[in-house]
Amino acid sequence: MIEPLRDIMARLRDPENGCPWDKVQDFRSIAPYTIEEAYEVADAIARDDMAALKDELGDLQLQVVYHARMAEEIGAFALGDVIDMICAKMVRRHPHVFGDGESPGWEEIKAAERSAHDDDSALAGVALALPALLRAEKIQKRAARTGFDWPDDRGARAKIDEEIAEVLEARSPEDQAEEIGDLLFAVVNWARHLKIDPEAALRGANAKFEARFRAMEGMAGDAFAGLTLDEKEALWQRAKRESKN
Numbered sequence: 576m577i578e579p580l581r582d583i584m585a586r587l588r589d590p591e592n593g594c595p596w597d598k599v600q601d602f603r604s605i606a607p608y609t610i611e612e613a614y615e616v617a618d619a620i621a622r623d624d625m626a627a628l629k630d631e632l633g634d635l636q637l638q639v640v641y642h643a644r645m646a647e648e649i650g651a652f653a654l655g656d657v658i659d660m661i662c663a664k665m666v667r668r669h670p671h672v673f674g675d676g677e678s679p680g681w682e683e684i685k686a687a688e689r690s691a692h693d694d695d696s697a698l699a700g701v702a703l704a705l706p707a708l709l710r711a712e713k714i715q716k717r718a719a720r721t722g723f724d725w726p727d728d729r730g731a732r733a734k735i736d737e738e739i740a741e742v743l744e745a746r747s748p749e750d751q752a753e754e755i756g757d758l759l760f761a762v763v764n765w766a767r768h769l770k771i772d773p774e775a776a777l778r779g780a781n782a783k784f785e786a787r788f789r790a791m792e793g794m795a796g797d798a799f800a801g802l803t804l805d806e807k808e809a810l811w812q813r814a815k816r817e818s819k820n
Contacts, residue, residue: 580637581654584644602645609638610704621778697721709774711763719767728768734761783818790814 587597612635619627643654666673694700697720701713718724725731738758745751766773791810792799802810 577636577640577654577658580640581644584637584640588644588648600641600645602642605638605641605645606704609635609642612638706774708759708763708777711760712767712773715764715767725764725768728765731761731765731768735765737761787811787814787818790817 584597586592587594590598612631616628616631616635619625619631639657640654643652643657647653697717698714701710701717703710705713715724725734735758738754738761742751742754742758745754763773766776788811791807791814794810794813795802799807799810
């Protein structure tokens with residue numbers, strides 16, 4: 576079923592008769608679109624919009640075909656190799672389904688795979704391109720599996736107070752930026768201990784702020800920009816109250 580899309584991409588990338596835009600793209604120029612499409616899939620799921628999910632999954636699949644086509648053009652690998660590799664990986668990681676043995680656990684299997692590469696750190700394989708919040712959580716989980724972790728959420732919570740104090744003590748913009756980063760990292764760690772997905776929590780906060788801000792704009796109309804901060808705060812409190820009713 577994926578062959579028609581593969582053939583379309585081959586035509587789009589044809590050096591002579593292809594699309595002027597598509598045929599000059601490379602891995603780096605397409606990578607941001609790949610990330611964007613993954614987020615649009617997640618957004619459709621969050622909205623429980625199956626029609627949009629169908630559309631966005633197609634866009635995401637296009638990204639896989641796009642990268643595979645570019646790799647084939649330089650003789651690195653082809654789309655079939657990508658599919659073969661993920662099939663082999665899924666079978667290898669599920670011996671309790673496709674084999675005779677008991678599964679040692681998903682993370683244990685992945686750890687064994689990482690050890691076969693040059694980087695045998697517990698943190699190996701956590702993609703640099705992940706959103707910083709999500710990457711922080713993954714790094715912390717990996718470190719925790721080695722025993723480097725707070726025994727409970729109290730230590731993680733106390734670390735936040737420590738980091739806030741260091742932000743306040745910072746003198747230069749560079750030091751402030753570094754300490755704010757440490758504070759955000761500590762907040763993610765506390766969320767992890769509370770069994771809260773920090774990425775999902777922040778998405779919820781973003782959505783809540785946006786809804787309330789839009790409500791404020793609706794209440795004030797064209798006069799919104801000219802209101803004083805106190806007047807805008809009053810509208811914010813009104814929007815907050817009405818959103819809870």
